[in-house]
Amino acid sequence: MPSIEPQRPRRILVAGASGAGKSTLARRIAAACGLPYQEIDALFHGPDWTPRPSFVDDVTAFTDQPGWVTEWQYGEVQPMLAERAQLLVFLDYSRPRVMRQVISRTVRRRLSREELWNGNIGGPFHTFFTDPEHIVRWAWNTHGTRAALVDDAAARNPHLEVVRLRHPREAEAWFARVFRSSR
Incomplete structure (x- = not known):
């Protein structure tokens, strides 16, 4: 009797603190699975x-597709995303690791004047002190809240498989096992 491979999830979220590497991992998963990716x-x-006034409608339209990968962010759409997803990958990295990553990314983006979304460029470094929602401050202030949000989403959505990864090495091993081994 031929073995039947379990079907891979086709609606996938990646969660974690700002700077943990959600977008990078989400892009890799989408490429490995041949699924559309949308940076939320x-x-x-x-x-x-x-x-953007069309944000909720745009997220709804993207997740109306049979398969997709995106990040799990923005409280106004998080419940809908968790309800529609099959898998939530949680990058539950330590605060020191996340802070190193978000600071180095922020500095690199600012020095290169990298365009982020819709013509936006990260603000001058001094805005760290003046903007309470500066990405580095946001990462620090919200880091400890992610686990409770993920746990709540899992409790509300019994169909949602949650994979919790605590270190980039663990994430890489998981990715290799799930997405590279079955090619």
Whole structure:
């Protein structure tokens, strides 16, 4: 009797603190699975960092597809995303690791004047002190809240498989096992 391979999830979220590497892992998963990927920040941020009025509708349209990968962010759509997803990968990295990653990314993006979403570029370094929602401050202040949000989503959505990864080496081993071994 031929063995039947379990079907891979086709609706996948990647959760974690800002700077943990959600977008990077989400892109890799999408490429490995041949699924569409949408960076959710690009749907949220309009020009001049203004929230896009079509954000919820755009997320709804993207997740109406039979398969997709995106990050699990933004409270107004998190419940819908968790309800629609089959798998939530949680990058539950330590605060020191996340802070190193978000600071180095922020500095690199600012020095290179990298365009992020819809023409936006990270603000000057001094905004760390003046903007309470500066990405580095946001990462610090919200780091400890992610686990409770993931646990709540899992409790509310029994169909949702949650994979919790505590270190990039663990994430790499998981990715290799799940996405590379079955090619």
